[in-house]
Amino acid sequence: MLFTINRKLDISVQNQLQQQIIAGIMNGQLAPGTKLPSTRKLARDLGISRTTVVIVYDKLVENSFLVAANRSGYEVATAANWPQEARRPLPQVPPAKPPVNWDQRIDPKLNSQRNIHKPANWQDYPYPFVYGQPDVSLFPLPAWRECSRQAMSRMAMHDWANDAFTQDDPELVREIITKLLPKRGIYATADELLITMGAQNGLYLIAAALMKNGVKVGVENPGYPDARNIFDLCGAALVSLDVDPEGVVVDDALAACDLVYVTPSHQYPTTVTLSSERRKALLKCASENNLLIIEDDFESDTNYTGEPVPALKGEDTEGRVIYAGSLSKSMFPGLRLGYIVAPKPLIGEMRGLRRLMLRHAPSNNQRTASLFIAQGYHLAYIRKLHKSYAERWRKMMAGLEKYLPGMTTAPSFGGTSFWIRGPVDLDAADLARRALSQGIVIEPGSVHFINPEMGNRFFRLGFSSIGAERIDEGLKRLSTLL
Amino acid sequence: MLFTINRKLDISVQNQLQQQIIAGIMNGQLAPGTKLPSTRKLARDLGISRTTVVIVYDKLVENSFLVAANRSGYEVATAANWPQEARRPLPQVPPAKPPVNWDQRIDPKLNSQRNIHKPANWQDYPYPFVYGQPDVSLFPLPAWRECSRQAMSRMAMHDWANDAFTQDDPELVREIITKLLPKRGIYATADELLITMGAQNGLYLIAAALMKNGVKVGVENPGYPDARNIFDLCGAALVSLDVDPEGVVVDDALAACDLVYVTPSHQYPTTVTLSSERRKALLKCASENNLLIIEDDFESDTNYTGEPVPALKGEDTEGRVIYAGSLSKSMFPGLRLGYIVAPKPLIGEMRGLRRLMLRHAPSNNQRTASLFIAQGYHLAYIRKLHKSYAERWRKMMAGLEKYLPGMTTAPSFGGTSFWIRGPVDLDAADLARRALSQGIVIEPGSVHFINPEMGNRFFRLGFSSIGAERIDEGLKRLSTLL
Numbered sequence: 023m024l025f026t027i028n029r030k031l032d033i034s035v036q037n038q039l040q041q042q043i044i045a046g047i048m049n050g051q052l053a054p055g056t057k058l059p060s061t062r063k064l065a066r067d068l069g070i071s072r073t074t075v076v077i078v079y080d081k082l083v084e085n086s087f088l089v090a091a092n093r094s095g096y097e098v099a100t101a102a103n104w105p106q107e108a109r110r111p112l113p114q115v116p117p118a119k120p121p122v123n124w125d126q127r128i129d130p131k132l133n134s135q136r137n138i139h140k141p142a143n144w145q146d147y148p149y150p151f152v153y154g155q156p157d158v159s160l161f162p163l164p165a166w167r168e169c170s171r172q173a174m175s176r177m178a179m180h181d182w183a184n185d186a187f188t189q190d191d192p193e194l195v196r197e198i199i200t201k202l203l204p205k206r207g208i209y210a211t212a213d214e215l216l217i218t219m220g221a222q223n224g225l226y227l228i229a230a231a232l233m234k235n236g237v238k239v240g241v242e243n244p245g246y247p248d249a250r251n252i253f254d255l256c257g258a259a260l261v262s263l264d265v266d267p268e269g270v271v272v273d274d275a276l277a278a279c280d281l282v283y284v285t286p287s288h289q290y291p292t293t294v295t296l297s298s299e300r301r302k303a304l305l306k307c308a309s310e311n312n313l314l315i316i317e318d319d320f321e322s323d324t325n326y327t328g329e330p331v332p333a334l335k336g337e338d339t340e341g342r343v344i345y346a347g348s349l350s351k352s353m354f355p356g357l358r359l360g361y362i363v364a365p366k367p368l369i370g371e372m373r374g375l376r377r378l379m380l381r382h383a384p385s386n387n388q389r390t391a392s393l394f395i396a397q398g399y400h401l402a403y404i405r406k407l408h409k410s411y412a413e414r415w416r417k418m419m420a421g422l423e424k425y426l427p428g429m430t431t432a433p434s435f436g437g438t439s440f441w442i443r444g445p446v447d448l449d450a451a452d453l454a455r456r457a458l459s460q461g462i463v464i465e466p467g468s469v470h471f472i473n474p475e476m477g478n479r480f481f482r483l484g485f486s487s488i489g490a491e492r493i494d495e496g497l498k499r500l501s502t503l504l
Numbered sequence: 505m506l507f508t509i510n511r512k513l514d515i516s517v518q519n520q521l522q523q524q525i526i527a528g529i530m531n532g533q534l535a536p537g538t539k540l541p542s543t544r545k546l547a548r549d550l551g552i553s554r555t556t557v558v559i560v561y562d563k564l565v566e567n568s569f570l571v572a573a574n575r576s577g578y579e580v581a582t583a584a585n586w587p588q589e590a591r592r593p594l595p596q597v598p599p600a601k602p603p604v605n606w607d608q609r610i611d612p613k614l615n616s617q618r619n620i621h622k623p624a625n626w627q628d629y630p631y632p633f634v635y636g637q638p639d640v641s642l643f644p645l646p647a648w649r650e651c652s653r654q655a656m657s658r659m660a661m662h663d664w665a666n667d668a669f670t671q672d673d674p675e676l677v678r679e680i681i682t683k684l685l686p687k688r689g690i691y692a693t694a695d696e697l698l699i700t701m702g703a704q705n706g707l708y709l710i711a712a713a714l715m716k717n718g719v720k721v722g723v724e725n726p727g728y729p730d731a732r733n734i735f736d737l738c739g740a741a742l743v744s745l746d747v748d749p750e751g752v753v754v755d756d757a758l759a760a761c762d763l764v765y766v767t768p769s770h771q772y773p774t775t776v777t778l779s780s781e782r783r784k785a786l787l788k789c790a791s792e793n794n795l796l797i798i799e800d801d802f803e804s805d806t807n808y809t810g811e812p813v814p815a816l817k818g819e820d821t822e823g824r825v826i827y828a829g830s831l832s833k834s835m836f837p838g839l840r841l842g843y844i845v846a847p848k849p850l851i852g853e854m855r856g857l858r859r860l861m862l863r864h865a866p867s868n869n870q871r872t873a874s875l876f877i878a879q880g881y882h883l884a885y886i887r888k889l890h891k892s893y894a895e896r897w898r899k900m901m902a903g904l905e906k907y908l909p910g911m912t913t914a915p916s917f918g919g920t921s922f923w924i925r926g927p928v929d930l931d932a933a934d935l936a937r938r939a940l941s942q943g944i945v946i947e948p949g950s951v952h953f954i955n956p957e958m959g960n961r962f963f964r965l966g967f968s969s970i971g972a973e974r975i976d977e978g979l980k981r982l983s984t985l986l
Contacts, residue, residue, distance in 0.1 A: 044880040085884035124849035132856040219862035226861045356867030367606035374614040380701035385838030398526040402567035
């Protein structure tokens, strides 16, 4: 018997049957002319309703995979209906070993880069203090489905089915400009905004446009590893900038840069918010030394003790701040949507780059996201996340005072993680290994430092993925390992 | 009255009302505490059903934008429910003129590149012989919606909501490997496949990985302008390769390259299919001179006089062919999905590049596309397109013989366009302008040539967007302008 139904799968019985018949036809098991079991027999054998079988058979007839032979039932349509190749079986021989010497052809730079690693199955651990992964169970899936359905109407599709080359969905642009940016104190025009494939893609576009041939780029140390990786790959000469409890330090090292990459709302990874004095000093320094500032406005919506601090971009009167925002945390990371706000000439340049790189973000997702914002679901979800994260944040504060006193480096008023400085002789990488064996996932800190050894005693505890009720116990167990 | 309903819009009355209330709250017109009209009054004033108003009010209460005051009705919830910034009005002053000298910062290369231009409103012209835009009316939207709904189930979402970093959707990978590639005579393993944001993104990744510092890259002339643009931007030294009625010419110029970019199934833009002798010669030359071949398998599904020719990659026993495929034409261009098949080391490198560039294609679209293939809709749509394009192709053949005899350069058996060589003194750019004024959209050919003046007498006529019934009249009118 060719077909099997698994009721445990997250896919309807009808679709399982349809997929298995298609697969059988395309891999040749069901050759043209093959008679299929009668609807009654197949329904009985599989223990499913006969109506289901009839619906599937009819669908496949409609798409010319099957023909209704006569009263004797259904059979597979003739091969003429699709290419011969479709039914060629997979070969048993492995592909020939390539004599091409790839090491000679490929730039080794990538492989030498350091990245954050977390166990692929982190969701299986009882105490996942992982960073940057949302609690999917909070996402308003029905609202997203509704917006997606609206975006897929025939008329709407006419707007976005075609390749838009360089253009973004004007409706998403409008929603971001009128609803998201004002929340951050930013007022931009449509030609000052570019939709990106997430903030990561935003940083890549900025780097590709501005960082060729050893341009001096200041980066926070500790800071976001992938920002360093991208800038380095695009040709920048990285300059290390110190971070203290007020945020990035504005000094001669910073003044000597061409560009500076900063995370003001909650510094990555220390979660420190840039003080207002520092904000003024940074903008003043940029103006005096003709610097450009890249603002990664990262977790801007997560402040648990007051209003969020407006974006640096909001105070930028000279067009020196290039603002990178993301919808990954306020929608979902797999969506890969973000945006850049910058002066018109730079947006034009990056639009040209994006055109060659990928044209534009998928139009159906752009339209769905615009409806998700326009109908208030986006803001409602942010509030829901905020409520839930605030509770976890308070539990973290309490637990850290109880079990790891004095180890949180700076007062943290927001973000979705805590930055921990362990004892001077701590090897956080080793701690992480031992913790994992106890079901606790933590993130060693050294990857965030330009010189790894500086970070041996640091680690990060994220709380966006761990249930509030597990936080206290998780921290307790972690402390016994310290 | 704040709200207006427009029944002509492609958005339900309910959603129009909901969006307008959200917009009013967020831009401050509806301050906290503001009483909303009673459901009865608003329904009467707008001429819509009271139930609709009740549904909208309830949704907004559920998301804490409104509160049900008491029997006196609904009012806007207190500001505490969302950031102050949300209600700051747009400023009247324009942004300050940036003193930053962007010309100094930005590489001028992009602006000097030539691209294909078509009128943005080409759909409004009666005779749009435009190229590369599908006939949206043929797309099986209900099937796509069904797959999208399945992809958005709670359980499925768990698979893809999180950032997958470097990984592609294993279900889409499986569908491409087992159903699409075998149709082209290609048998690959999962680590030889990379999902891209369309073929364009595929070419960019290949170029970024292999074309730094003046690597010699052969390109067909005439050929695909954006391939030249991408390779040039990534640092390649371009080598012009001639094209004759058998396809790209295999000669010393080609043998001297490090990489060669070709479009064997239907050469771009001439639509010539690479002859089997040339295929053999190309692979032999690559093996003897240690070349890599980039195969853009472009319109492979469009052959109207026989079976499609298998991909060059299918005959590649040495791992020298890098294969770029696209789902833009067999799903829709706005989706931005494609794939690369290449030896494992190169795929690994490009996966690392893609991770820094954009992480991965949106997971929801990857899952929807995999279901669209698995359930047979993709192949059914290709057959439907093929049928419709074949009819238009025959009408084009007939019309060209009647009105532009002897002007089609090479025997064309497929593709979605014809490549026309006009009289020796023709200025196709001027013809295109005159044609446009008559409602006929054609594409001048010079942009496809490395040296534009060589292309003055050529132009391209696409037939994927023009209705079969208009082809004859369109060609007749065009011929009178020649």
